[in-house]
Amino acid sequence: MAVSSAVDGIVRAIFAYEFDDQDTVDTNAVDAIRMGEIDDWLRAVADSGLLSNDAVRDLESAWRIDPELLVEALLDGVDEVTARRVRANRVPAAIDANAAFVG
Template identity: 45%
Template sequence: MKTEQLVHGDYVAAMFSHDFVEGGFDRGAVERIRCGVFEEWITAVARSGVFSDKEVAGVVEAWRREPKLLLDALLQDADEVTRRRYESTWESLDRAADPLDSAVVGSAPILV
């Protein structure tokens, strides 16, 4: 149960969300999380003493599989404007990483 809450953000939000949001918008953090560079959060969770090694390994596996879980947890207590700004940044990074994005492909003229 604790691992599921850790993965889905309850504990992560309690530990990090206030500082994350209060620190101001950080595009670099979004980029790092999206790329799977989240050692600072893994280290903090592991050193908290609240979670077993197995629980920490479970959250690391979940974040590596789906990095947006970490961002969602960090934004759990954020206001709507802040949340939208981070979500928009995440989406723009997705579009930049996928040049065949349907929105881009659909708007380009087809040459025959």
């Protein structure tokens, strides 16, 4: 599931403070996200009041399928070396968006 560029921009703005003025990315937070621990992040988005409940549910669905979408939002604004290092440890989406479901 894709996240619209408008929603993605709002999410990036909400989390802009997360790595601001830090020399490193919190790899423990990124690892937790990659393991599916996104509830706190969803709560932060919901509590911001900037997105509708439907948009938050869409984000939850997208992030659960591919947590790297959330990681990318958090990497917005970090230096290129840090971003490359974090991206190098990327994990594949839990479900390939192009996979066919056999029932």
